[in-house]
Amino acid sequence: TQSTRPQRLLGAVQKNATRGDPCSVVKAIDHFCRHKEWAMNVGDEKGCILDSVVSEINPATVLELGTYCGYSTVRIASRLPPHAKLITLEFNPDFAVIARQVIAWAGVEEKVQLVEGASGDWIPKMKEQFGIKTFDLVFLDHWKDRYLPDTKLMEECGLLRKGSVLLADNVICPGTPEYLEYVRNSPRYESRYFKSHLEYTKVEDGLEKSVFLG
Numbered sequence: 405t406q407s408t409r410p411q412r413l414l415g416a417v418q419k420n421a422t423r424g425d426p427c428s429v430v431k432a433i434d435h436f437c438r439h440k441e442w443a444m445n446v447g448d449e450k451g452c453i454l455d456s457v458v459s460e461i462n463p464a465t466v467l468e469l470g471t472y473c474g475y476s477t478v479r480i481a482s483r484l485p486p487h488a489k490l491i492t493l494e495f496n497p498d499f500a501v502i503a504r505q506v507i508a509w510a511g512v513e514e515k516v517q518l519v520e521g522a523s524g525d526w527i528p529k530m531k532e533q534f535g536i537k538t539f540d541l542v543f544l545d546h547w548k549d550r551y552l553p554d555t556k557l558m559e560e561c562g563l564l565r566k567g568s569v570l571l572a573d574n575v576i577c578p579g580t581p582e583y584l585e586y587v588r589n590s591p592r593y594e595s596r597y598f599k600s601h602l603e604y605t606k607v608e609d610g611l612e613k614s615v616f617l618g
């Protein structure tokens with residue numbers, strides 16, 4: 405029976421990366437996606453911007469919306485301080501199965517809680533289920549038409565505090581026009597665009613970093 409692209413990506417990790425070495429997992433995925441099969445990871449170029457934002461914030465609590473194969477999960481988790489927690493939500497169970505194995509191979513499972521299901525269902529339950537007060541950083545990388553409704557939901561559920569940072573992937577390609585309009589025009593956010601490229605291509609894309617002002 406045919407393997408899926410995520411299964412082949414996992415195979416490349418298990419073949420080429422060293423167990424317990426997050427950097428080698430990231431490099432193995434980037435090599436696979438650049439030379440074998442494109443996949444929708446945030447990638448190396450935008451990944452460096454993600455790394456710098458994580459290091460700047462040094463977050464104790466992170467929410468990732470859209471795990472896919474766990475590439476950005478590993479990048480973020482490998483930069484978190486001890487006792488910090490990363491909760492990552494994935495709707496697609498087939499992606500979740502792969503992501504759990506990539507996260508384990510990298511040896512960052514202690515810092516990561518992968519939750520399967522719809523962001524709209526889980527966001528209202530974050531406080532009671534995971535003992536989260538607020539998130540220091542949210543990385544938005546799931547369905548592009550969910551960025552805005554989920555951001556409004558996080559505001560309503562009191563999951564953002566003065567200074568919480570939203571970092572959104574793909575604001576140009578595939579694009580998130582309603583979300584961009586909202587964070588760039590709302591008085592409750594200080595927003596900035598980091599120009600880059602769609603992972604493994606020359607197509608323009610970028611990350612939007614938006615600080616919640618309370």
Ligand SMILES: Cn1cnc(CNC(=O)c2cc(-c3ccc(F)cc3)cc(O)c2O)c1
Nearest residue numbers: 444445446470545546547548573574577578
């Ligand atoms: C099915 N599914 C499960 N999760 C998701 C959410 N992610 C995306 O949709 C996504 C898509 C692209 C992309 C795809 C085709 C193309 F031509 C150009 C860009 C890039 C990304 O970085 C993404 O995050 C989709």
Ligand SMILES: [Mg+2]
Nearest residue numbers: 446545573574
């Ligand atoms: Mg993306």
